[in-house]
Amino acid sequence: MAVKTPGNPTDNLQVEQMEVREHLSRFAPFDHLPEETLSQLAMNVEVAYFRAGSTILTYGQAIKDLHFIRSGAVEVYLRNGDLYNRLAEGDIFGQLGMMHKKKVRFPATAIEDTLIYLIPDALFTELWANDEDFADFVETEDQSRLRAAVSKQEADNPLMTSRVARLIPRAPVTASSSVSIREAASLMTEEHVSALVLLHPGADIEQNWQPGDPPLVAGIITDRDLRTRALAPGLPYDTPVSEIMSSDIVYIPSDAFVFEAMLTMLRHNVHHLPVLQKHKPVGVIGLSDIVQYESQSGLYLVSNIHQQTSVSGLKSLSKDVRATFVRMVNEGANSHMVGSAMAGIGRAISQRLLELGEDKLGPPPVPYCFMALGSMARDEQLIVTDQDNALILDDSFDPNQHDAYFLELATFVSDGLAACGYTYCTGDIMATNPKWRQPLKVWKEYFTEWIRNPSAQALLHSAIFFDLDGIAGEIEFAETLKTLVAERAKRDAVFLAYLSRAALNRTPPLGFFRDFVMEKDGKHNNSINLKRRGTAPLSDLIRVHALACGSRAQNTFDRLNAIAETKLLGDGVANNLRDALEFLAIVRIRHQAMDVEAGRDPDNNIEPENLSPFERRNLKDAFLVLSNAQKFLRHRYHASSGGIIN
């Protein structure tokens, strides 16, 4: 407490209003300010009371104070009168006007009896100029605040900021692919490595590789390959290593991030990745190099899945799936990592179930491709998920002769997935449904028909098929369908219009007000389904753009990259969509992880009282990005005209 004492003219200590200071200090962007600055604010605020229903700010009027709500509630409107936001205790408004010609941009009305603390221009300007966090908070409405939130999260995780090059333990040990397996083995023993990079005979890795030059790397061989492919079958020692090496190699560029290496290993279930710099091998990284960064990425779980010999063995790993999910979230993984890891696990379980099924039923009578649809195909799977799958059979398929086998195989896999926690699809989009167990030629007809003669009703059911990925068997079948879709969809405006309309079915809310979700008409709800009102409509609209620009990508982030390469969206729009998607997804993921940790059944519903102020603000921003993107989608593909274009 400052005491003004008499007889000392230099003593101009002012007194502060302690209630004012204490209250300001509890809310962003004031909560991080030093004591001294808070006191300065508390000494200088003005206070004004507004009765419920009275106008606080009118459009265009001069504004000379930042408005802080001490108590009560305020509605802020767009210039056209639409509700922009509803604010309560601890929120600020008027900042845009303060930064823009000192004129009110968004009018405001008290909807309850409201007490406002007014922070005068001089102090506002000083904080804005000198305090970076404060400036970020008041300046960065919407997209840029979202960007900051997302990049801050990613900066905290070394998997997302470290490059693969840093993990390389040593220069690669290489040999010509013409050496014998015995020479290869002795070189590996001498050099103490478990993987050997094999070069095309005559290739010189010291020489600068130029585009157009023949590839340098021919393949890779590991300890395990020598055991399973050479020793076990009893190959002679002088067998050329090229006969047993993996020539269809999975590699990683040296400037990739560590998490990308992790996802590549997880997806392909490999434990050694050659690192290439412009096609030149610069090293090999192993599972253990990545695990030192992140121990619970699901990499071990995937190899464990592949070792199971029964459905019950797979089922017993279900709790490990949840534990992996929670640990990844707690270690700060982003949604792309979590979604890919969970999809990779789901894919591995499906693959293993197919192998077990074939063991039981014998080899398939005709080639097939097992296809994942929806979130697994997009690499965006979480723990609350049902199974969406289908079978593409070889065109030589004869239902009378072969279908009994594939029905049995599909049933085995579907029941197995259900046992492992992937519930049956309520829409019956599973390979057990004869409609979704068809030869490739029928699948081509399906897609052609969906694209050529779209109807709103049909698209509601078939939209999920436009996220597809082959996960076992003849992957080429699925690739053929991807190509068909990529080539046909972009040319068909009517199809895109219908698909857009389907993508506009679900809309985001406006934001939050106290412990409620606030809808655009001002109505309140107690909770929000963050999938239905956030991530799903966002993936839906990104799918439309991706198909419009002929992309074959399935993952929503990959689709955004493809879209960003075209001029389809304005500058920065793809980045805003990416940030919005990441934030919506990661909040959804975090809340599921909290549910699991608290022993509750995880779901997609979130109650606003469980959101931090940080999450609320950024979710509101993400909702706005989604809402604007939906408006653009409607306009761009003429979705509101019902897709009828003359």
Place this chain on the structure above:
Amino acid sequence: MSQNTPDNAASGTPEWPTRFAELAQSAQDTRLIRYYSAGCVSGDTPIGDTSMVSLDFETTGLDPTFHSIVSIGLVPFDAQRIRCRESRHWIVRPVLPLHRESVTFHGITHSEISAAPDLREILDEVLEALAGKIVVVHYRSIERQFLDQALRWRLNEGIEFPVIDTMALEARLHRNKRPGLLDWVRKRKPVSIRLADSRTRYGLPYYAPHHALTDALATAELLQAQLQYHYSPETPLRELWY
């Protein structure tokens, strides 16, 4: 807008501008002469145009003849804005020793008291802050009588000034009739017109009580709320002051 007839506002209330002119003549102490000479606005002044200052004392007890002022808080304001920048707060040394209970009550310590000046030493500043403004208090007896007594004791002459009393304004709303038989039967309690309870009725936040500066702010906010709910900005001062 007001439906309430100002009860004793008209009756016992002096014609303040005239009274100030008389007192400027009759006062002896130069500080008081200066205060009265700053004048008092006319009772016809609309409340929306009135400069006010919310004033609160913390005291060692409730009887101005036995107890002393311990601290003074004031905040200048008007119907639109309360100006914390011009807030003032003083701790003053009471004439009588501080009771142990009231120490805990006000949160003022003995060392603060012993270092504090006598009211006489800061009187100039206090009166300067009040000059030309209408004083607003919650429960007028305390501030008016304590200041009057304190000056009589020190200067051998008292002080008179008009006040707007937010508690009296609440009483006009809720105490304008005696409790009837029905109220007695229903055991209806009279509405509390204490500062904190009155504030709650206008949706004003809870503030920790018993700090002179906070209470002065709380009172200013209450008056703004009362004015918005019950009085038009054109309401003449004479309907509100005492």
